[in-house]
Amino acid sequence: MPFKLVAAALVMDEQLRDPKAPTDLATLRRVMQRFGFLYPESVEGMPTGMRLPLAEKPLGMTHGFIAPVGGARVEVANLGCAACHAGVAYSPDGTPQPGRAVLGMPNTSLDLESYTQAIFTALRRHASDPALLAMADTLFPQMSWQERASLRWIVLPLARGRLATLADAARALAFPNGLPGATNGVAALKFQMGAPLLGGGAEDRGFVSIPDLALRHHRNRLLVDGAYATPSGKADPHELAVITSFFTVPSMGVSPEMARRHIPEAEAIFAWLTDYRPQAYPGSIDRAAAEQGAALYARGCASCHGSFDWNAGAPRLASYPDWIGDVGTDPLRAQAVDSGLAEAIGKSAYGTAISVTNGQGYAAPPLAGVWASAPYLHNGSVPSLAALLDPPLRPARFMVGGHALDWQNMGLRLTPEGRYPPNYTPFSEPQWIDTAEPGLGNGGHVYGSELNPQERQALIAFLKLL
Numbered sequence: 001m002p003f004k005l006v007a008a009a010l011v012m013d014e015q016l017r018d019p020k021a022p023t024d025l026a027t028l029r030r031v032m033q034r035f036g037f038l039y040p041e042s043v044e045g046m047p048t049g050m051r052l053p054l055a056e057k058p059l060g061m062t063h064g065f066i067a068p069v070g071g072a073r074v075e076v077a078n079l080g081c082a083a084c085h086a087g088v089a090y091s092p093d094g095t096p097q098p099g100r101a102v103l104g105m106p107n108t109s110l111d112l113e114s115y116t117q118a119i120f121t122a123l124r125r126h127a128s129d130p131a132l133l134a135m136a137d138t139l140f141p142q143m144s145w146q147e148r149a150s151l152r153w154i155v156l157p158l159a160r161g162r163l164a165t166l167a168d169a170a171r172a173l174a175f176p177n178g179l180p181g182a183t184n185g186v187a188a189l190k191f192q193m194g195a196p197l198l199g200g201g202a203e204d205r206g207f208v209s210i211p212d213l214a215l216r217h218h219r220n221r222l223l224v225d226g227a228y229a230t231p232s233g234k235a236d237p238h239e240l241a242v243i244t245s246f247f248t249v250p251s252m253g254v255s256p257e258m259a260r261r262h263i264p265e266a267e268a269i270f271a272w273l274t275d276y277r278p279q280a281y282p283g284s285i286d287r288a289a290a291e292q293g294a295a296l297y298a299r300g301c302a303s304c305h306g307s308f309d310w311n312a313g314a315p316r317l318a319s320y321p322d323w324i325g326d327v328g329t330d331p332l333r334a335q336a337v338d339s340g341l342a343e344a345i346g347k348s349a350y351g352t353a354i355s356v357t358n359g360q361g362y363a364a365p366p367l368a369g370v371w372a373s374a375p376y377l378h379n380g381s382v383p384s385l386a387a388l389l390d391p392p393l394r395p396a397r398f399m400v401g402g403h404a405l406d407w408q409n410m411g412l413r414l415t416p417e418g419r420y421p422p423n424y425t426p427f428s429e430p431q432w433i434d435t436a437e438p439g440l441g442n443g444g445h446v447y448g449s450e451l452n453p454q455e456r457q458a459l460i461a462f463l464k465l466l
Contacts, residue, residue: 001119002155003063003077004143007056008135009122023138025056032058035118036109036180036401036428038086038101045103045276056140059086059101062252065147072154073146078252081269084110084183084210087372088427092282094405094413098427104276106210106373108181109401109428120172127160174201180401180431182207182380186336188250193344198336205439206336209380212369217273218306218320219363224378226324226363227337229355235322237274241266242353246345256349278369280314281464283407293462296455300447304364308466315465317366326361328444329377334361371464374411375400381435381442383418384411385463389448389456396442397434402426410460 010031014021021027029039037058046052057063060083065075087105088096126132133152137143166172175187175197187204190197198204208224216222220236221229222243230239244266248259294310302308304323308315342356362378376382380400386409387393398418403426406413415421420430435442448456 001077002151002159003057003075004136004140004147005132005151005155005159006077006119006123007139008132009126010118011139012126012129012132012135013118013122023135025139028056028139029058031118032115033098033427034429035111035115036107037061037083037115038088038098038107040088040101041099043086043101043103044089044279058083060084060107068150068154071146072150073144074150074155075147079112080252083107085213087212089279090282090372090405092284094283094407096402096404096427102279104213104273105278105369106181106212108210108372108374109403109426110183110210111178111180111401111428111431112183113177113179114429114431116172116177120166123159124163124166127156127163132156175204176202176207178207179380179433180428181375182209184208185247185250186333186341190336190341190344192249192253193256193341193348195340195344198338203438204336205437206333207379207439208333209373209375209378211365212278212373213273214276214278214368215306215317215320215366217270218317218322218366220322221324221357221363223337224362224365225334225337225358226322226360227342227356227358229357231353231355237270238263238267239353241270242350244269246350246354260349260353277314278372281371283464285464286461289458290461290465292455293458293460296451296459297462301367301459305367310465315462317368320366322363324360324363328446329362330379330381330439330441330443332439332441333378334359367463368466370466371410372405374403374405375433376411377442377445379440381433381440382411383414383433384409385460386410386456388445389451389459390453391443391446391449394435394442396436397432399430400433401430402428403430410464 007028011027014027014031039054039058060080061077062080063075063077065073067073082103084107086101086103087107088098089100089102091097178184184207186206187197218235220234228243230236232239242263245259245263248254249256306320307318309318337358345354345356374384376388382388382394383398395418398414399420404413404424420426
């Protein structure tokens with residue numbers, strides 16, 4: 001997106017919403033934070049000495065200048081890995097700390113659907129207003145005359161033309177783009193590659209809850225349904241990096257041919273992931289209960305999610321089976337990777353680099369960082385581990401986004417009605433998860449229902465250590 005133009009439109013829209021909002025980057029920042037983007041004061045997990053300028057753009061937003069024609073100059077921005085895969089740290093009482101971010105942890109509040117729709121609405125409202133360029137000048141006084149001219153004579157006409165083709169559309173995209181903490185990468189990939197969308201797009205609701213990235217380098221297949229397997233069938237770092245480079249096709253809109261150029265960067269990411277660990281659980285842990293939970297985990301969870309050795313400190317993964325199958329959870333996301341998409345990938349530049357398989361169910365992920373990953377299941381339809389282990393506790397509706405965590409239930413801090421406590425102010429704008437909607441069913445994965453309440457709490461105590 002043309003960053004300065006979009007920023008100006010978002011600020012102008014915010015001033016319609018709040019006439020007292022100042023014309024400055026602080027207003028833009030407030031708008032972006034509403035969608036769950038982070039502007040942390042510190043970022044854990046970065047190389048020593050590395051600094052990120054986060055005054056204008058949030059964590060995870062990549063940017064640079066392009067020249068669409070000779071002499072033109074336009075700053076463009078897009079979403080990079082850390083937009084989704086850098087989450088807030090938590091204090092000992094479960095309160096989020098948006099001023100601290102941890103690379104690799106999930107951003108469980110990022111709302112790409114609201115963000116995309118807000119850009120669409122703001123540009124449609126202001127693209128023909130001469131005040132839009134004036135706002136861009138005010139927000140970015142360092143903007144060069146070349147960029148100003150490029151915005152006026154190249155970018156704005158292109159934007160108005162594109163908006164004209166969407167004049168009768170209620171939304172920017174043919175498919176829903178997710179919910180706070182959940183994205184729709186498969187529909188985005190279909191859209192990018194010209195593969196048919198379910199129901200023309202409206203039914204392509206294969207939402208996926210953003211995971212913690214710890215221990216993912218032990219997998220030999222990626223995505224929640226394990227549809228992208230390495231050709232060798234092994235957890236080979238190079239082959240995993242090749243698959244990861246392909247993720248830039250739906251997330252950043254690049255072509256498969258362009259994506260292959262970034263395999264070396266993806267290899268660097270996997271080298272970093274080898275040593276990555278999420279923030280350690282910051283609350284107190286009943287060690288005796290955790291020891292009992294470790295035995296329960298070994299008996300009922302390890303065969304799917306991997307076995308852990310635990311002598312002192314954090315448990316370490318000993319073996320990982322990369323299990324995949326059907327545990328009765330909502331099938332829509334697995335069905336979204338259909339034969340049309342598999343055929344499109346097979347004909348792309350990744351045809352020999354990714355072994356696409358579908359219809360096998362869902363992959364059981366390694367559970368490191370699971371304490372900070374609520375809501376649970378592949379689609380984020382269960383708000384806590386307590387409810388996951390005791391299905392009758394799973395609510396039909398609940399809020400998510402900008403939330404605090406509840407250590408007792410190990411999940412979102414909610415009232416019995418699924419709302420945030422009246423004395424809590426979320427750091428981003430929450431949305432409702434309605435498990436009656438397609439793709440958001442909260443059934444299945446009933447392991448834990450046979451345990452008694454004390455055993456469930458013991459298992460949760462152990463999971464907090466991973």
